[in-house]
Amino acid sequence: MALRRWKERSGFVAWLQAGSGIYLALFLLFHVSAVLFGRTALKLDTNFYYAAAGFVRMPYALFFAPYYFLAVHALFMHLGCAAYWQVKTRSPMVRRLAMGIPAGVGLVVALLIDLALAGMLHPLDIPAKYLTIYQ
Numbered sequence: 001m002a003l004r005r006w007k008e009r010s011g012f013v014a015w016l017q018a019g020s021g022i023y024l025a026l027f028l029l030f031h032v033s034a035v036l037f038g039r040t041a042l043k044l045d046t047n048f049y050y051a052a053a054g055f056v057r058m059p060y061a062l063f064f065a066p067y068y069f070l071a072v073h074a075l076f077m078h079l080g081c082a083a084y085w086q087v088k089t090r091s092p093m094v095r096r097l098a099m100g101i102p103a104g105v106g107l108v109v110a111l112l113i114d115l116a117l118a119g120m121l122h123p124l125d126i127p128a129k130y131l132t133i134y135q
Helices: 012-040 048-056 061-086 092-117 128-134
Strands: none
Touching: 012 061, 048 061, 048 092, 048 128, 061 092
16 A cells, blocks of 8 residues: 555655554564464464563564564554544644544553563563573
8 A cells, every 4th residue: 555655645644654554564574474483483382472582682672672662653653644634624733633642652552562571560581492592
C-alpha cells in the first residue's frame, strides 16, 4: 500500500503513516521469522524469555531495545494516523488529539515493554538455554 501511492503522498501525517506501516511490515517479517527459527531450528519455546534474552546480553540489547520500542510505537502511531483521517474535517485540536493520544500511549507501552524485557520492572531469571543463543 505504501509503494502503490508513494508519489501521491503529501503531508506529514501521510508520510508518518507510510513510514510506520513500512516499519511494522518489516518488524513483522523479521519477528515472525525469528520466532519460527527459534521454534524449529533451536527447539525453544518462543516465550517471554526468548525475547528477553536479547535484552540482557550486550551488544544485542543495543539492537533489541530500539527494535521492540519502535515497533510498539509504530503500531500506535499507525493507529493514530488512521484516527486522524477519520476526524480530518474536525477542528485542529481534535485532529491533534486523535494522533497525540495514541502516540503518547504508544510511548508509555513501548517503554514498559522494553523495561519488562530488560528485567527492570521485576526480577528476571532467564533460563540458560535462552542465553546460549547470544554467546
